[in-house]
Amino acid sequence: MIYLVLFGEFFKIGLLAIGGGLVTIPFLMELTDRYDWFSKSQLADMIAVSESTPGPIGVNMATYAGFNAAGISGGIAATFGLVLPSLIIIILISKYVMKYQSCLAFQNILFGVRPAVLALILYTGYILVGLAVTDVLTGAAAVVSFLIIHRFNKVHPIIFIMAGAVLGILLEMR
Amino acid sequence: MKVYTNIVVFKLINSGIVQKMISGLDLFWTFFKIGLFTFGGGAAMLPLLRAEVVEKRQWASDEELLDYYSIGQCTPGIIAINTATFIGYKMRGYWGAVLTTFGVVMPSVIVITLIAALLQNYMQHPAVAAAFAGIRIVVVALILEAVVELWKKGIRNRFGAAVFVVSLVLLAGFGLGPVWVVLLAAVGGVIYLRSLRK
Structure with a gap:
């Protein structure tokens, strides 16, 4: 039953992806090794679409991944799985624990997790470089893109993604 | 007969059931709007959340919102969802939490x-x-930029740097999955903090 598997995998991601939408990406990358739901280059496209559409990136990614795996119901199953751990944990915190105490308890756990998550995202970026950079020209484009994005990091990603689309079409026409 | 139905309708409205349904719908709809008009989630959601929840509807104060937000950041799950769940639960208990979460x-x-x-x-x-x-190509550059930004916040001491290096080795060298890397890092961090206190 693919919907149950999707639900279970995304429940796990919802539980472990601490600190925002981008953190879900390494977990999705790992899914491409174990299931044929979507490819690694499809994952890059999913990231672009999720950053350019309304809603939290993590939720968008889950819906997209689930849709690629098993259509509309797949998208719903994956999203529901991602959301459920949050729902349970936040209700428990609201109900039983003092606000600041709960943060302190999690802070101890996060102490080691934050740098590990950084490694996860960097490693995922490294795998995606291999897919996006195919020759010297695309390599140079990647370096220039990074320098521009780093210089203008207050600008919304959507602008860079649209520029990327133009860049892709220009590279194709050469 | 007409008088009778009027009385029934009047009682129904005052019974609270209808009012509960309306306030539930309001919770759902408000967070639906927040989900629809936020690009990027997390921090991008805060201004709209404040305008709708604090200023317009007074469901929470500024202080409460900041509390929810900072707890949302340090607990598992997507920050936007965590904040929505907090406000929903505060307003209407379990069903409120479900409604705001599904709304967003x-x-x-x-x-x-x-x-x-x-x-x-x-x-x-x-x-x-x-x-x-x-x-x-741009997505790769965006991810690298995210790493640079997270580096400033995430790695502040030698232990952090060590976890970062060990995690990379486990991932790239030993092919360990991200689930195990995160769990090991969590346990490692807790043990390290314990040993500091002794």
């Missing part, structure tokens, strides 16, 4: 499903394929 998620599900279905049909088109080849 629903626009994503609808919009992404439409786009994914559309792209599935056009991905083979040469221009679309070329555009996405370019977009992939």
Whole structure:
């Protein structure tokens, strides 16, 4: 039953992806090794679409991944799985624990997790470089893109993604 | 007869059931709007959340919102969802939490499903394929920028740097999955903090 598997995998991601939408990406990358739901280059496209559409990136990614795996119901199953751990944990915190105490308890756990998550995202970026950079020209484009994005990091990603689309079409026409 | 139905309608409205339904719908709809008009989630959501929840509806104070937000950041799950769940639970208990959470998620599900279905049909088109080849380059650059930004916040001491290096080795060298890396790092961090206190 693919919907149950999707639900279970995304429940796990919802539980472990601490600190925002981008953190879900390494977990999705790992899914491409174990299931044929979507490819690694499809994952890059999913990231672009999720950053350019309304809603939290993590939720968008889950819906997209689930849709690629098993259509509309797949998208719903994956999203529901991602959301459920949050729902349970936040209700428990609201109900039983003092606000600041709960943060302190999690802070101890996060102490080691934050740098590990950084490694996860960097490693995922490294795998995606291999897919996006195919020759010297695309390599140079990647370096220039990074320098521009780093210089203008207050600008919304959507602008860079649209520029990327133009860049892709220009590279194709050469 | 007409008087009687009027009385029934009047009693129904005052009984609280209808009022509960209306306030529940209001919770759902408010968070649906927040989900629909936020690009990027997390920090991008805060201004709209404040305008709707604090200023317009007074469901929470500024201090409460900041509390929810900072707890949302240090607990598992997506920050936007955590904040929505907090406010829903505060307003209407379990069902409130479910309503706000589904409200904030629903626009994503609808919009992404439409786009994914559309792209599935056009991905083979040469221009679309070329555009996405370019977009992939930008996505890589965006991820690297995220790493640079997270580096400033995430790695503040030698232990952090050590966890970072060990995690990379486990991932790239030993092919360990991200689930295990995160769990090991969590346990390692807790043990390290304990040993400091002794």
